[in-house]
Amino acid sequence: MKKLFLFPLILLLLSGITETAIAQNRNHLIVQLMDEWKKPVPYATLHLVRSTDSASMGISMSNEQGICTFQISMLKDVHLEISSAGYAKQVLNLSYEHGSRQRDTITIVLKKQVASLSGVTVLAKKPFIEYKTDRITMNVQQNLTTAGLTVLELLERVPGLSVDKDGNIIMQGKTGVQVIIDGRATLMNTADLVKLLRSMPADQVASIESLHAPSAKYDATGNAGIILIKTKKRNATGMYGSLNIGAGYGNFAKANVDASLQYRKGKWGLIGQYGYMYNKKSKELGIDRTDRNSVVPVYFNQNSLGHEEASNHNMRVGIDYQASKRSSFYVNLSSAHQSLDQFTSANTGIGRPLPDSSLGSVSCGDQGIRHYSSGLSYKYAIPEKGREFTVDADYMHYRSDENMYYDNRFFDANGASYKPDRNFRSFAPSAIDIYSLKADYSMTFLKNIQLETGLKMTSVGSGNQINFEEKKSSNWESDLLRSNSFTYDEDVFAGYLNLSAKTGKWGYQGGFRIEHTKSSGFSPTLNREVNRNYTDIFPNLHISYRINSMHNISFSYNRRIQRPNYQNLNPFVYFIDQYAYSAGNAYLNPQYANNLSLTYLLKNKYMIQAAMIYTSDIMAQVLLPDSANRALFETHENLESEKIYRLTIHAPLAIKKWWNASISASGMYMGYEAGDLKGKALSTGQKFVMVQSTHQFNLGKGYNLEITGKYTSPLTYATMRVRPENFVDMGLSKKLMSGKGNLKIQVNDIFNIRKQHLNSLYPGFEYKLTQKLESRIARLSFSYAFGNNGGKTQSNRESGARPEMERLKL
Numbered sequence: 188m189k190k191l192f193l194f195p196l197i198l199l200l201l202s203g204i205t206e207t208a209i210a211q212n213r214n215h216l217i218v219q220l221m222d223e224w225k226k227p228v229p230y231a232t233l234h235l236v237r238s239t240d241s242a243s244m245g246i247s248m249s250n251e252q253g254i255c256t257f258q259i260s261m262l263k264d265v266h267l268e269i270s271s272a273g274y275a276k277q278v279l280n281l282s283y284e285h286g287s288r289q290r291d292t293i294t295i296v297l298k299k300q301v302a303s304l305s306g307v308t309v310l311a312k313k314p315f316i317e318y319k320t321d322r323i324t325m326n327v328q329q330n331l332t333t334a335g336l337t338v339l340e341l342l343e344r345v346p347g348l349s350v351d352k353d354g355n356i357i358m359q360g361k362t363g364v365q366v367i368i369d370g371r372a373t374l375m376n377t378a379d380l381v382k383l384l385r386s387m388p389a390d391q392v393a394s395i396e397s398l399h400a401p402s403a404k405y406d407a408t409g410n411a412g413i414i415l416i417k418t419k420k421r422n423a424t425g426m427y428g429s430l431n432i433g434a435g436y437g438n439f440a441k442a443n444v445d446a447s448l449q450y451r452k453g454k455w456g457l458i459g460q461y462g463y464m465y466n467k468k469s470k471e472l473g474i475d476r477t478d479r480n481s482v483v484p485v486y487f488n489q490n491s492l493g494h495e496e497a498s499n500h501n502m503r504v505g506i507d508y509q510a511s512k513r514s515s516f517y518v519n520l521s522s523a524h525q526s527l528d529q530f531t532s533a534n535t536g537i538g539r540p541l542p543d544s545s546l547g548s549v550s551c552g553d554q555g556i557r558h559y560s561s562g563l564s565y566k567y568a569i570p571e572k573g574r575e576f577t578v579d580a581d582y583m584h585y586r587s588d589e590n591m592y593y594d595n596r597f598f599d600a601n602g603a604s605y606k607p608d609r610n611f612r613s614f615a616p617s618a619i620d621i622y623s624l625k626a627d628y629s630m631t632f633l634k635n636i637q638l639e640t641g642l643k644m645t646s647v648g649s650g651n652q653i654n655f656e657e658k659k660s661s662n663w664e665s666d667l668l669r670s671n672s673f674t675y676d677e678d679v680f681a682g683y684l685n686l687s688a689k690t691g692k693w694g695y696q697g698g699f700r701i702e703h704t705k706s707s708g709f710s711p712t713l714n715r716e717v718n719r720n721y722t723d724i725f726p727n728l729h730i731s732y733r734i735n736s737m738h739n740i741s742f743s744y745n746r747r748i749q750r751p752n753y754q755n756l757n758p759f760v761y762f763i764d765q766y767a768y769s770a771g772n773a774y775l776n777p778q779y780a781n782n783l784s785l786t787y788l789l790k791n792k793y794m795i796q797a798a799m800i801y802t803s804d805i806m807a808q809v810l811l812p813d814s815a816n817r818a819l820f821e822t823h824e825n826l827e828s829e830k831i832y833r834l835t836i837h838a839p840l841a842i843k844k845w846w847n848a849s850i851s852a853s854g855m856y857m858g859y860e861a862g863d864l865k866g867k868a869l870s871t872g873q874k875f876v877m878v879q880s881t882h883q884f885n886l887g888k889g890y891n892l893e894i895t896g897k898y899t900s901p902l903t904y905a906t907m908r909v910r911p912e913n914f915v916d917m918g919l920s921k922k923l924m925s926g927k928g929n930l931k932i933q934v935n936d937i938f939n940i941r942k943q944h945l946n947s948l949y950p951g952f953e954y955k956l957t958q959k960l961e962s963r964i965a966r967l968s969f970s971y972a973f974g975n976n977g978g979k980t981q982s983n984r985e986s987g988a989r990p991e992m993e994r995l996k997l
Contacts, residue, residue, distance in 0.1 A: 216281075217292040220253040220269065225573060225631065227253025228297050230791075231271035247736060250791055252689055256736035274299060316346060316839065316849045316881070321400040321729060321743065321786075323837065327392045338392060338416065339384035340935075344895060345395055346837060346851030346879055348414070358397055358412050365409030368416045369519075391445055391462060393419045399784060399798070400729050400743035403683040403698035404627070404639055407725040407748045412782075418460075419447065426450045426974040433968030437961045439467035439494065443968075454509040460502065467496040468961040472533075474767070476947075476954035480814045483539045487766060487817075493531030500524045517564040525556040535766055544605070545598045548764040552591035559584045573631025581623040589615040595765055610658040611666065611762070619649040619753070639685040639698070647677040653759050670712065673757045673771075677706040677750075685727075694731040694741075699724055702748070708756050708773055715758065717773050723748060739788040747782065751775040751806060755823045769821040776825050778804045794837040805829040807905035810945075811865055812952045819954060826861040826869065826905060845885040853877045859905050867950045873903035889922035903948065910944035914962065928971045939963035 216235075220228040231249045235257055249255040249271075267279045274297040317324040325345045342348050348358055356364045366380060396415040398405075405413055419429070428448045435441040447460040470493050478485040503521040510516060528551075535546040560583040568575040593611040598604055627641035655669035685698030703722045709715070727745035734740065757771040784798040804825045813820050835853040842848055858872025877899050884892040898913040918933035941962040946955045 216257040218255045219294045234268040322398045325395045341389040365413045403685040403700040429972045431970045435966035437964035438469040441466045456507040458505040462501045464499045471959040473957040489535040491533035496528045498526045514567045519562040523558040527554040547596040549594040554589040557586045575629045577627045579625045583621045585619040587617045615653040617651040622646045636688040643681045645679045649675045673710045675708045692733040696729040699726045741786045749778045766818045796835045798833045800831040802829040809906045830858045832856045848882045850880045875902035876900045893918045906949040907945045914941040931968045934965045936962040
């Protein structure tokens with residue numbers, strides 16, 4: 188692994204040494220770009236031109252702080268041309284003799300461009316992947332292989348992100364990710380967040396940002412970091428709309444439709460969006476395990492085949508009103524409806540070691556999910572003084588109704604039934620209500636110091652029930668041993684203070700967040716109650732140093748918390764069959780993570796980052812033996828610690844004019860310790876590598892080709908060893924109808940090689956698990972945009988409701 192990162196590291200260091208040596212004999216012209224509200228203007232293009240003959244003396248781009256540095260031998264009879272999207276172009280005449288000074292700093296204020304260009308279309312294409320010292324941004328519209336995908340599938344294309352077999356989102360090898368959509372609450376736990384993201388078409392998304400060093404303004408929830416998903420919006424006057432339709436086929440058919448309409452006139456703005464997705468997919472599961480708790484070992488070989496058929500509708504309406512020059516209101520209403528049907532047929536062979544009996548099981552059922560959310564925001568801003576005050580109120584209601592049927596049949600070695608069938612059915616209604624209120628204030632003082640502070644309150648109430656019945660003779664009778672109910676209430680009160688400043692080449696950002704949590708979980712069926720009342724402080728620090736316009740380094744530290752998902756606290760037992768089930772753990776404690784990272788950025792494009800994450804009381808998903816019933820069960824347990832060490836390189840590559848690429852590679856170590864995990868000591872860990880690369884080819888005449896590949900080497904997670912996983916996607920697009928239409932064809936997992944293999948690291952427990960989800964899918968899609976496509980994507984306001992939605996699981 189050392190060899191893997193040594194060569195690019197040497198190249199980057201040599202680049203810095205060479206740049207420094209040349210700069211010693213040159214003058215430095217430092218340009219600071221600000222807007223009319225004294226905020227930095229990043230990524231503007233600056234062109235230094237000799238006035239006498241219009242010869243170019245250098246072209247550069249302002250960094251994230253709006254700063255650009257030129258290193259030249261003289262400044263006489265030259266002028267500086269500055270251009271940036273949304274701002275009027277400026278030309279500044281400069282002149283002084285060589286040697287008169289070695290360094291000069293000028294501040295230029297750019298004004299917003301108000302005049303429109305009639306009959307002229309300007310296309311400014313953002314890079315597909317952008318790297319900054321605190322985040323990675325994927326500009327979704329620049330990718331060809333995302334058409335027809337869900338947002339969950341889209342997350343796997345972001346460098347450093349992955350999704351495991353259960354839909355858990357992993358950032359740089361770490362679970363516990365906070366997801367924010369348009370600055371508002373997702374308010375779900377892992378399982379239901381997965382269902383929501385699977386119901387959202389990728390065509391609705393403008394960009395995805397993964398933040399590994401969030402400030403105190405963000406909730407402390409999310410050990411690994413924060414994912415910001417921003418949907419498509421426009422702020423141009425008039426009407427704008429888009430339509431996306433698609434169809435696909437793997438083992439089963441798929442279809443999706445997404446339509447949006449946006450209108451703005453005067454002080455009013457309106458957005459409406461509707462999406463529909465149909466997805467039927469197959470799944471295969473195989474488990475081989477050995478039970479050695481008897482004199483003669485017993486072998487279990489389970490193979491199952493099933494499918495899941497989902498129909499999703501999601502709708503959103505937003506209204507914003509600019510009450511005055513400084514105040515505005517925004518109302519957001521959204522709903523999502525999902526209908527899910529599932530069927531699984533399994534056969535479990537049992538032997539000592541030759542098969543002497545088997546269990547044949549069938550499970551089928553349906554689930555209806557309804558999710559409603561509403562939000563009201565108020566904003567008062569005095570931009571010329573750098574002051575802003577916002578208030579956000581949110582409410583979310585989530586309802587799930589699941590009905591399942593289980594048929595278990597028992598056969599001897601000859602395939603004859605040797606005991607009566609056992610049939611069960613279950614009804615599991617759940618409801619969750621979440622209220623959130625948040626107020627934030629920010630101000631700028633002493634010209635370059637920004638203060639942010641705020642308060643937040645969140646209240647969660649949930650009720651869950653599962654009713655089991657067993658068929659005896661021809662009658663259904665209640666199964667009190669399996670039936671259960673569970674209520675959970677949680678209140679979180681938080682406040683934060685954050686300061687950021689820039690002085691010369693240095694940038695500082697630091698603060699702290701205080702959160703007080705009071706929760707109560709109660710199961711009347713089991714007569715079990717768990718109450719918690721605790722207060723935590725979460726500091727954070729981010730320091731950056733701009734060596735010059737080419738080189739930047741930064742250091743960050745933050746402490747974060749991950750509270751248990753609501754369903755993981757729920758002591759319900761969910762059966763797959765007689766020998767496999769999952770269960771909640773009402774005694775789970777929160778986990779706490781300390782994150783340290785050091786980042787080097789070259790030319791605002793190439794990034795090297797070293798990081799260390801130490802998590803105490805890590806909540807790990809584990810597969811453990813149930814010796815009494817000779818079964819395997821899945822649950823979550825607190826392990827003593829998790830240690831992660833990571834070295835990551837991100838680099839865009841301009842190979843040819845028609846061929847651009849990007850590569851992201853990480854070398855990591857993950858280790859786990861547990862002194863007593865169900866009576867066993869656990870100490871596991873392993874080094875591994877993650878590599879992802881995207882290649883884009885401009886074939887001419889409106890055709891573009893894109894190929895994306897991803898590889899993850901073997902790794903260790905808690906009680907499991909995971910074998911390598913990889914895939915390759917390819918897409919081809921053609922622009923139509925004067926660029927307003929786009930036709931795409933794509934194939935995901937071309938070689939159909941994506942499969943998950945696990946085996947046990949828990950002492951004395953042997954199993955091998957293989958899971959194959961439908962992954963090779965061909966899709967055809969067409970998108971069309973109409974109306975006024977001017978303007979730029981609106982900024983998405985921050986909401987008080989954020990991580991709670993990620994913790995729902997029904």
